[in-house]
Amino acid sequence: MDNSLYQYLLILGDNSMILGHRLSELCGHGPTLETDIALTNISLDLFGQVRSYFQYAAKIADSEQTEDSIAFLRTERKYRNVLLVEQENVDFAHVIVRQFLFDGFHKLLLEQLMQSKDETISAIAHKSIKESKYHYRFSGDWLKRLGDGTEVSHKKAQDALNKLYPFTNEFFLESDIEKEMSAKGIGPNLNILKETYYSNIHQIIAEANLTLPIEKQRVAKGKLGYHTENLGYILAELQYMQRTYPNMQW
Amino acid sequence: MVDTHLTSLPEEIINILESVKDPEVPVLSVLDLGVIRDVKIDGKNIAIKLTPTYSGCPAMDTIAMDLKLSFAAKEYLASVELVLAPAWTTDWISEKGRQALIEYGITPPMGEAADKSALIHGEKIIPCPRCTSTNTKMISQFGSTACKALFQCNDCLEPFDYFKCLK
Numbered sequence A: 001m002d003n004s005l006y007q008y009l010l011i012l013g014d015n016s017m018i019l020g021h022r023l024s025e026l027c028g029h030g031p032t033l034e035t036d037i038a039l040t041n042i043s044l045d046l047f048g049q050v051r052s053y054f055q056y057a058a059k060i061a062d063s064e065q066t067e068d069s070i071a072f073l074r075t076e077r078k079y080r081n082v083l084l085v086e087q088e089n090v091d092f093a094h095v096i097v098r099q100f101l102f103d104g105f106h107k108l109l110l111e112q113l114m115q116s117k118d119e120t121i122s123a124i125a126h127k128s129i130k131e132s133k134y135h136y137r138f139s140g141d142w143l144k145r146l147g148d149g150t151e152v153s154h155k156k157a158q159d160a161l162n163k164l165y166p167f168t169n170e171f172f173l174e175s176d177i178e179k180e181m182s183a184k185g186i187g188p189n190l191n192i193l194k195e196t197y198y199s200n201i202h203q204i205i206a207e208a209n210l211t212l213p214i215e216k217q218r219v220a221k222g223k224l225g226y227h228t229e230n231l232g233y234i235l236a237e238l239q240y241m242q243r244t245y246p247n248m249q250w
Numbered sequence B: 001m002v003d004t005h006l007t008s009l010p011e012e013i014i015n016i017l018e019s020v021k022d023p024e025v026p027v028l029s030v031l032d033l034g035v036i037r038d039v040k041i042d043g044k045n046i047a048i049k050l051t052p053t054y055s056g057c058p059a060m061d062t063i064a065m066d067l068k069l070s071f072a073a074k075e076y077l078a079s080v081e082l083v084l085a086p087a088w089t090t091d092w093i094s095e096k097g098r099q100a101l102i103e104y105g106i107t108p109p110m111g112e113a114a115d116k117s118a119l120i121h122g123e124k125i126i127p128c129p130r131c132t133s134t135n136t137k138m139i140s141q142f143g144s145t146a147c148k149a150l151f152q153c154n155d156c157l158e159p160f161d162y163f164k165c166l167k
């Protein structure tokens, strides 16, 4: 098996899966019916993308793996998502800021992955980019509405931005796997995306009347499997059924 | 747009494909929806290539199962392979499918530029499927399913779904 490619598919899939799970927690709890439906639809898109990545990963794996075993039966240290996506929902402002910071990156990443030398990854990216554009539009619009809204909504959005913005640095900290994929033309050189990412999001943050936090980055090694305690709680819920009733299906 | 190689399929096969509907929009057949990308016939064996609309569309598993069952009912053995490339676009919805959508109460996709004007800038250009008035407003970019946005008609006051353009 091409272990590097397998690991790379986990890096790509885990971000969508953990964020998709966070959004699914809002099902029936969104602040209004429309935002509830929107957030769970975004969750559904992300899970669809995860299925494509993990079906491919299962196909190239040596051992008997399925998309489900990859999703549900790994331990915490084996998840490769960035720390941003596992952060708690807290309130609607946190949900939107987290989504916005991720979507801005996701869109740029998928644009690059469309050119991937790996045909399957390229096909998944061609499919996903269409969806991610809608997500970015949704989260960007709401960021402006919250930031430029009432005193309370502004404060909540600013608090969320102060807390979550420093996690964005991790997108561009290349792991060895990502460096290898970039050298092989399968994944992009992430450093190239950095400038565009920050210039894009800073423009929308400014339009939203929000200011950049003083602390701009933090240590984050999610791609290497070092997570915040949040992931443990997520996995406890996410894996409960498979752990309690092994191999269950529906 | 139904590909030419699909229209040249034997009538019996076309009829079976026409009988399989999108479970979420049951007036659209899989041919109208444009998700059937290829059909190979080898005696009683039918190899179908199916492409998903949206990545997470839960209807896809149901459609694959319905295809197998519908062919089995006519004593064919159908296999269904999911293909991702080229990615599905709303341009592949047939003209018959677009008409069926309107009658069902869903406004069919109008194109990328129209979506931008309507969904982002709030321009009143999306026609109500009931009274055809374009005096309509967007309620939510995401409607009852990921592929639709929720609108309301200011004239007849009815809410309706708009099938968003996906390119």
Ligand SMILES: [Zn+2]
Pocket (backbone or CB within 6 Å): B128, B129, B130, B131, B132, B133, B153, B154, B155, B156, B157, B158
């Ligand atoms: Zn009307």
